[in-house]
Amino acid sequence: MKLVIVTAVEAFQKDILKLFKKANIHNFSSSEIDGYKNGASLLMTTSWFPSVKGGNESSLFFSFTEEENIDALFGLIKEFNKNLETNNSIKAVVVPIEKYI
Template sequence: MKLLLITAVAEFENEVKQILKKAQVKTFSYREVTGYRNTSEDAIESNWFGTEMNENESILFYAFVENDKVDDVFNGIDEFNAKQETLSHIHSAIINIEKSN
């Protein structure tokens, strides 16, 4: 079993849910979070917002996932990200679970 973490901008909520559904991940949790991006190292000309810290409405999904479903989730995310014309993508990570009840 693995702990799956997925972050994305709030606009991608339905797409993440569809990816999980297609991968047959039937139980998950999610919550709204505020994402931050420090743009202090970006050139001023490329910084649209004119400040060093940008906040985004984001979402965080987390689920305990069977090992055989992990690749399906990652493949779905890769397919979605490949089609994006924006800089924003869905990000994911897996954490191994040594023991759980």
């Protein structure tokens, strides 16, 4: 069992849900997050209203699942990212799990 973490801009949320389903990953969690590409100090100094957030609305998904499901998901994500017309690709990482209950 491993932990897969996927992040993407909010516009891809429905696409990620479809990719998880195709990869046979049915149990997962998600959270809304703010994504940043520039350092916070640059964002704060260039804003007329420094207290306003400058991040992009994004989503984070994670699942504890088997390696074969993760391999399928990575293949699907690679194919999805090839067809993008934006530089906001879906990102994914895998973390090994040493113990679980």
